[in-house]
Amino acid sequence: MRMLDLIAKKRDGGELTEEEINFMIEGYTNGDIPDYQMSAMAMALYFQDMTTEERVALTMAMVASGDEIDLSAISGIKVDKHSTGGVGDTTTLILAPLVASVGVPVAKMSGRGLGHTGGTIDKLESISGFEVELDGDTFNRLVNENKVAVVGQSGNLTPADKKLYALRDVTATVNSIPLIASSIMSKKIASGADAIVLDVKTGSGAFMKDLEDAKALAKAMVGIGNGANRHTIAVISDMNQPLGHAIGNALEVKEAIATLKGKGPEDLTELCLTLGSHMVHLANKANSIEEAREKLESAIESGHALETFKTFIQSQGGDPSVVDDPSQLPTARVKLTVDAQQEGYVSDIVADEIGMAASMLGAGRLTKDSEIDLSVGVILKKKVGDFVKTGEELVEIHANTDTVEDVKEKIRAAYSFTKQPVEKNPLIYDVIE
Ligand code: URA
Numbered sequence: 323m324r325m326l327d328l329i330a331k332k333r334d335g336g337e338l339t340e341e342e343i344n345f346m347i348e349g350y351t352n353g354d355i356p357d358y359q360m361s362a363m364a365m366a367l368y369f370q371d372m373t374t375e376e377r378v379a380l381t382m383a384m385v386a387s388g389d390e391i392d393l394s395a396i397s398g399i400k401v402d403k404h405s406t407g408g409v410g411d412t413t414t415l416i417l418a419p420l421v422a423s424v425g426v427p428v429a430k431m432s433g434r435g436l437g438h439t440g441g442t443i444d445k446l447e448s449i450s451g452f453e454v455e456l457d458g459d460t461f462n463r464l465v466n467e468n469k470v471a472v473v474g475q476s477g478n479l480t481p482a483d484k485k486l487y488a489l490r491d492v493t494a495t496v497n498s499i500p501l502i503a504s505s506i507m508s509k510k511i512a513s514g515a516d517a518i519v520l521d522v523k524t525g526s527g528a529f530m531k532d533l534e535d536a537k538a539l540a541k542a543m544v545g546i547g548n549g550a551n552r553h554t555i556a557v558i559s560d561m562n563q564p565l566g567h568a569i570g571n572a573l574e575v576k577e578a579i580a581t582l583k584g585k586g587p588e589d590l591t592e593l594c595l596t597l598g599s600h601m602v603h604l605a606n607k608a609n610s611i612e613e614a615r616e617k618l619e620s621a622i623e624s625g626h627a628l629e630t631f632k633t634f635i636q637s638q639g640g641d642p643s644v645v646d647d648p649s650q651l652p653t654a655r656v657k658l659t660v661d662a663q664q665e666g667y668v669s670d671i672v673a674d675e676i677g678m679a680a681s682m683l684g685a686g687r688l689t690k691d692s693e694i695d696l697s698v699g700v701i702l703k704k705k706v707g708d709f710v711k712t713g714e715e716l717v718e719i720h721a722n723t724d725t726v727e728d729v730k731e732k733i734r735a736a737y738s739f740t741k742q743p744v745e746k747n748p749l750i751y752d753v754i755e
Pocket residue numbers: 487496501502503505506
């Protein structure tokens with residue numbers, strides 16, 4: 323088999339076989355196939371698209387290129403959740419204990435990564451003593467006992483995807499639905515998920531700004547998951563503003579605790595209940611989505627979800643008293659106000675820009691080795707649809723420096739206003755099964 327022939331076949335609109343895709347991904351991973359040939363293939367795929375069979379084959383070839391996490395020692399259906407883009411993914415912190423509290427095993431491997439804030443792992447480390455490095459046996463035992471454990475990424479997952487993603491980044495081939503879908507799904511499947519709930523964001527702050535594009539990506543991922551025997555569904559949710567109020571590591575932990583107490587922001591709570599209901603349903607812990615939702619709502623009301631969070635923290639070495647007293651979390655030195663410079667209704671808050679502002683304060687990593695400041699971030703005091711008067715507080719900045727003029731400017735630029743009352747977007751646009 324020759325890569326040259328495969329490129330020509332795809333260029334001319336042909337369908338690659340599983341064997342051909344395996345040849346290509348193995349060869350690319352081990353260096354037999356050079357970047358220039360893979361670049362040409364990526365461009366051919368970009369223009370010619372892929373059938374569902376090809377997408378499944380590509381995904382599974384990338385899974386096979388590295389380690390695969392074996393969760394078979396954990397009983398029950400392991401359901402994973404993934405959100406595409408979005409700023410400050412507080413949902414994972416809430417969903418893990420919430421769905422665990424109704425019996426769904428949550429065996430979560432999470433990254434630090436680069437971004438506006440740290441990853442779930444960094445956020446958990448703002449809890450004193452919390453240990454994210456667990457050996458495999460301890461991890462499995464904790465999920466069996468408590469239904470939830472979160473561990474830092476280890477091993478060499480999907481090296482083919484890492485290499486291909488980096489190549490796509492410099493060859494204008496990132497923005498291809500089959501390539502994005504297989505990239506994301508390969509990572510979920512390699513992490514051991516039996517079933518997957520996807521949260522595909524759409525709007526000004528999302529990767530897929532357009533609803534139709536978001537639906538197409540969701541359908542592509544659902545097609546791959548189901549084609550690979552991992553029951554998969556996708557929720558399409560709004561990202562025309564950040565979710566919740568907090569963007570920052572310890573600030574998001576605080577917001578997660580409030581939400582588990584039933585006192586969280588309305589949109590964040592609703593999205594967690596929606597995603598959580600699908601997770602509970604896919605894990606066979608409820609007969610319908612409605613029943614699943616009722617179970618989650620009563621777990622919040624009864625305090626059981628919060629208890630699960632405490633048990634989870636304690637069993638990973640953390641101090642659970644933080645749940646009753648969140649003031650123990652890292653706190654920034656100063657709070658500063660960004661006030662509105664005009665009157666009107668908030669019509670849009672570009673999530674990426676708010677994320678950037680948090681990152682400028684030190685909440686995120688700019689390079690792999692940079693340190694993050696767990697205490698800093700921003701709290702949105704006004705969200706889409708709210709009316710503000712000139713001089714009223716829009717955002718509260720939590721900082722460890724006094725001069726934050728550039729951050730304030732960034733935040734002001736992220737907000738748009740209108741004179742007329744704003745019709746709010748729905749939070750959930752669609753569910754793709
Ligand atoms: N996120 C991924 O993990 N892969 C892509 O290709 C795009 C976004």
